[in-house]
Amino acid sequence: MKSLTVIARLMDYPSAELMDARWDMINFVREEKSLSPEVQESLVAFIDQLCTTDLMDAQEAYVATFDRGRAMSLLLFEHVHGESRDRGQAMVDLMAEYEKAGLHLDARELPDYLPLFLEFLSTRETPEIVQWLQSIAHILALLAERLQQRDSGYASLFDALLGISDTQVDRQELAEKVATEERDDTPEALDKVWEEEMVQFIGDQGSSCGQSDVVRQRREELGRVQTLHLQNLQPSAVNAAGER
Numbered sequence: 001m002k003s004l005t006v007i008a009r010l011m012d013y014p015s016a017e018l019m020d021a022r023w024d025m026i027n028f029v030r031e032e033k034s035l036s037p038e039v040q041e042s043l044v045a046f047i048d049q050l051c052t053t054d055l056m057d058a059q060e061a062y063v064a065t066f067d068r069g070r071a072m073s074l075l076l077f078e079h080v081h082g083e084s085r086d087r088g089q090a091m092v093d094l095m096a097e098y099e100k101a102g103l104h105l106d107a108r109e110l111p112d113y114l115p116l117f118l119e120f121l122s123t124r125e126t127p128e129i130v131q132w133l134q135s136i137a138h139i140l141a142l143l144a145e146r147l148q149q150r151d152s153g154y155a156s157l158f159d160a161l162l163g164i165s166d167t168q169v170d171r172q173e174l175a176e177k178v179a180t181e182e183r184d185d186t187p188e189a190l191d192k193v194w195e196e197e198m199v200q201f202i203g204d205q206g207s208s209c210g211q212s213d214v215v216r217q218r219r220e221e222l223g224r225v226q227t228l229h230l231q232n233l234q235p236s237a238v239n240a241a242g243e244r
Contacts, residue, residue, distance in 0.1 A: 001129055003032040003164075004122035006043070007157050008115040010050065011074065014058040022051035034126065039163045042156040049153050065152055071181070072146060076112040079139045118161075133165035141169040145178045 006025045009018055029035065029043045050058060066072050073079065077090045094111045098104075098120055109116055121129050133140070144158035162169060 001032070001034060001122050001126065001164075002028045003035055003043075003160070004118045004129070006047075007160060008118035008122070010043075010047065011118070011154070011157055012115045014050065014055060014062055016055060019051045019055060019058075022047060025051075034164060035160065036163060039160045043160055046153045046156045065147070065150070065154060072143060074114040075110055076114055076117065076136060076139060078112075079142070130165055133161055134167055137162060137165050137167040137169070140165070141167070141171075141174060142178070145171065145174045146181075149175070149178055 006028050009021070009025070012018075025047050026044050029040055029047070032040070035043070053061075066074055070078060080090070091111050094117075095105070098111060101120065101123060103120060103123070105111065105116070111117075121132055124132070140158050140161050144155050144162065147155035147158065
């Protein structure tokens with residue numbers, strides 16, 4: 001399903017190559033029979049919006065949307081398992097699915113990174129695609145509503161995936177739930193997380209490496225927020241995910 005590859009590209013970090021592929025992506029979407037006319041037009045509108053935006057502005061908007069806080073994380077298992085040990089096993093199981101499909105991934109990207117997962121799905125038959133998307137529909141719906149309430153055009157990508165999955169969502173109930181959430185992407189929220197994790201780090205006397213995994217991960221996330229928009233990086237590709 002070529003439209004899944006298009007959505008995967010659009011959901012990844014913007015690049016000059018992505019902008020140049022504007023008309024190819026539009027043609028793929030318009031030719032995709034599995035998409036309703038409404039979904040097709042929504043995706044085409046987002047492609048036009050994104051690909052006519054200044055590249056630097058698009059990259060900064062992407063960082064602000066997906067790389068600050070965890071509520072909009074594109075790592076699927078973070079929304080299911082958080083930092084629990086179950087997350088590691090879930091990623092091992094997903095990697096096994098990729099390998100069974102004949103996909104061998106670069107170790108630089110986590111297997112539950114949503115654009116990478118969509119590229120895997122694009123190689124499967126429609127019934128299997130629908131089954132997989134239905135299994136994560138609750139995550140897709142939550143992210144779609146959060147994006148909608150943040151007035152982000154990226155919401156159309158998640159709505160398209162819900163449409164492909166043929167999943168019915170109580171949007172009013174979901175909207176009410178999201179409206180009560182405390183934003184975790186504000187400077188104040190990020191500072192609070194940093195302070196709490198530094199306290200945990202200082203109190204962790206048993207760490208042989210000098211800092212906890214949580215602190216190290218958060219430092220990497222904050223570093224990515226600070227430098228991502230300065231780099232001209234590539235979107236992930238099938239069989240070899242790109243490191244952002």
